[in-house]
Amino acid sequence: MRVVILGADGYLGWPTAMNFSAGGHQVVAVDNYLRRDLCRRHDVESLFIPPNLHERARIWKDVSGLSIDVRIGDCCDYHFLSYLFREFSPEAIVHYAEQPSAPYSMLNHAAASLTLRNNLQATQNVAWAVYENCPRCHIIKLGTMGVYGTPNIDIEEGWIEIEHKGRRDRFLFPRQASSFYHTTKIQDTDMLWFYVRTWGLRVTDLQQGPVYGIGTDETEMDQRLGTTFNYDEIFGTVLNRFVVQAVAGVPLTIYGKGGQTRGYINIRDTIRCVGLAMENPPAEGELRIFNQVTETFTVNELAEKVVKVGRERGYGVEVSHIENPRVEKEEHYYNPVYSGLRELGLTPCLLTDEVLHGMFAVVERHSDRIEPNRILRGIKWR
Amino acid sequence: MRVVILGADGYLGWPTAMNFSAGGHQVVAVDNYLRRDLCRRHDVESLFIPPNLHERARIWKDVSGLSIDVRIGDCCDYHFLSYLFREFSPEAIVHYAEQPSAPYSMLNHAAASLTLRNNLQATQNVAWAVYENCPRCHIIKLGTMGVYGTPNIDIEEGWIEIEHKGRRDRFLFPRQASSFYHTTKIQDTDMLWFYVRTWGLRVTDLQQGPVYGIGTDETEMDQRLGTTFNYDEIFGTVLNRFVVQAVAGVPLTIYGKGGQTRGYINIRDTIRCVGLAMENPPAEGELRIFNQVTETFTVNELAEKVVKVGRERGYGVEVSHIENPRVEKEEHYYNPVYSGLRELGLTPCLLTDEVLHGMFAVVERHSDRIEPNRILRGIKWR
16 A cells, blocks of 8 residues: 655654555655654653664665655645645555644643644645545544543543434534643544545544553664654653653652543554554545553553562662642543454553563663653643 | 724724723724735625724724724734733733634635634634733633534533433533634634633633624714625625625525525624623633524525515515535524523624615615625635
């Protein structure tokens, strides 16, 4: 299949590009290095800094014999995107090209405004460029479970049938997110849903939980093929950060009571889910939504797991409850449905001690690169 | 009260500015002439072209003895907006500063992108500039009934309690709009709701139906104080366009079957509703939503009323059903609640024959300015 991956230099983008290339697809990898630039500006760079995207593609070619076509450009530049789609005529587009950090989106006006512009203009451009150049192309957009917030009702996979005063209709599941970044993911779904209804586009929206893990089959083929791995408060996801804190001898920082429950997913499963979505496209005029998580944990449960495995490896891991910088419930009902991707064939890679030992082993190889001052930055929601 | 009106040069903005000034408020009127510029570029200018905003304020001063402070600037320019709020310290902000045309938002990629950027960046800037400079200030944002689309259940005033699998919670009423412009109004509500929850802002969101009418108490004080009046397919609302078509001897153009039902409101009531919202602010941390309409009609019913009054005035008014350029249901259930503003004291000015005769009289005074080629432009949703 001809696939364009937008945001292909990122934590998920690069492993996806390699995985699809290994699977026999023709891959165009697109990025504008926004994430790298922001990490450098804010001094929160990855545990190891991967080669640039052209270089990564050359290494991939050396290792696998397969080609990935690289284009450096901004998805907010409509001409760039539209020209690419016309030239390459993709059958699927994986859209990771959004600013992905909740704390970054709360940093100040400039960061919030960048998040708004980048995330919504990129998504609007994708919809228009598909409509004008390859209208049957399947758009796979990464969303987030964070769009739902923590409602007091069960979270369905994107849609809900509402009965009200004796009448019924089906709607997008109600969403209210707990950061501005997550709010842009509500907004991009609404935008795509409008264009799906109006133009008959085919869209899959993957509402993903926080991702953890470092290795995939392809990143493990050669150390130079490793993916970006942030362990800081801004771009690092919670479990990845905890493992680095454990190795660095810094207490695991839990925001408030730690009863916040979320659905999580291993990076290997992310890649597989995106692949399953691609292999099973929705109909024209369909917005299909999956909740892309494999199990739920409270933050306290994640910390306990890291403490256990860390101590097995000889670290004196401590836990520290700090004042919650976010505005969120610390104890709440949480019961999401996430059966759709299993029905498509996902066999999840769950969070076992073995998986955690594997993460520790990679972090330990790079432990000289851990800079403890990068871990917490004190970004507050108000 | 110290009030900033954003988009004060527009159809609703200028009458609001004068009305609040007449009511003893201190008014700062802000605009960047975007609407005028777009109308000129697309050759769909108003039935009469009002003087510029500085000139309007001078005329208002001559006629009423009252001052309106004018600032020409772009709400997407955060420095401009933030500086103004710091300097003036408003107690209320009326936010009309969005690109208001559904057909314009469907014209091409550039127009859709302008609508996205302008409407969401302006709203984000308002939220941030209030938070950073005058956090207790009441933001009154104009929304649209169009956000709800035409659901098969009754439309509540912004909120709905959902019972699902034996549990309950309260959510924003589900929304799915029928144009990209209307979709930006879903997105701006989600954005404001996020900042209301996180920062405790006070926001009123007025989900308004299509507005009709020309005159308000203040515009009628002097002909030079009249408001913008578009009669074209892009910026003209349906009833205003029908009256101009009747006077110009052009058949009233109904899209498809004409069973599309919407809630409508007279411009006099719009001004009154915004005033009532301002006089009765919500609590801190409250997003209050009103459905700002006074009665519902199908397009066919509106056409019948214009035919009747037009024929009484001697016009041979005809009706023409044309292929619907939009993607919308032409026959559907529609039952919105709109009691909140009446409870605050609104006594509606309904669509009587007398009101229509008044509209005809004003249009007739300017009938030499009607350019029939401006009425239809053939903008299609796909």
